Amino acid sequence: MQDMLVRLLDLPDCSQDERHLLESENIIIKRPIAPEKSIITxxxxxxxxxxxxxxxDVAFASLPVNCFVAQREQSILGFACxxxxxxxxxxxxxxLASERGKKIGKILLIKSLNALKExxxxxxxxxxxxxxxxxxKVIKAKVIEESEKSIYQHLLKHPK
Structure with a gap:
């Protein structure tokens, strides 16, 4: 797998999609707070x-937390760090596979990238x-050539 580069100065606006998600699906996108760490992790x-x-877990070491979550009532539907x-x-x-196609991932992505821009x-x-x-398609990201050997190349895996 390769890494990609995205220009943060040209990000699309996701506010209308986020408003629609709240109104039609009762889904909110938010930055979690410390008491939610173990639940989300x-x-x-x-x-x-x-x-x-x-x-x-590492995202919770920053304040505000370097993560966004999508939730409907007490159910987590997605996340982005x-x-x-x-x-x-x-x-x-x-x-979650059951929630895909509702633009949840797109909103989480754009809000996270805007946080990096900030x-x-x-x-x-x-x-x-x-x-x-x-x-x-969504953010006009470009593949970084010769990035197959990234920081993940020697990643240890948890035993099953």
Missing amino acids: NWVASNFSANWGDEV FESTSKNFFGPTGV LGYAYAIIGGVGPVAYYE
Whole structure:
């Protein structure tokens, strides 16, 4: 998997999509707070991977937290982190399969990238990308050539 680069100065506006999500699905996108750390970390580890759960744990070391979550009432539907693996990196991110197609991931992505922009970055890195075409379409990200050997290349995996 390769890394991608995204220009933060040209991000699309997601406010209308976010408003529609709230009105039609009762889904809010927010930055979690410290008392939610174990709930979100455990949810990510259970629904995606223990490694991603570890990255969420690191996101909670910053205030405000370097993470956004999508929730409907007391249910978590998706998450997105930034600056949890490396400075100026977006990810990990994930949305429950049952909730995909509602633009939850797009909103989480854009809000996270805007947070990186607010930190002073003009560009950001999306590390170890799976859905290259999605990022190209939604935020005009570009593959970084020869980035197959990234910070993830020697990543230890949790035993099953």
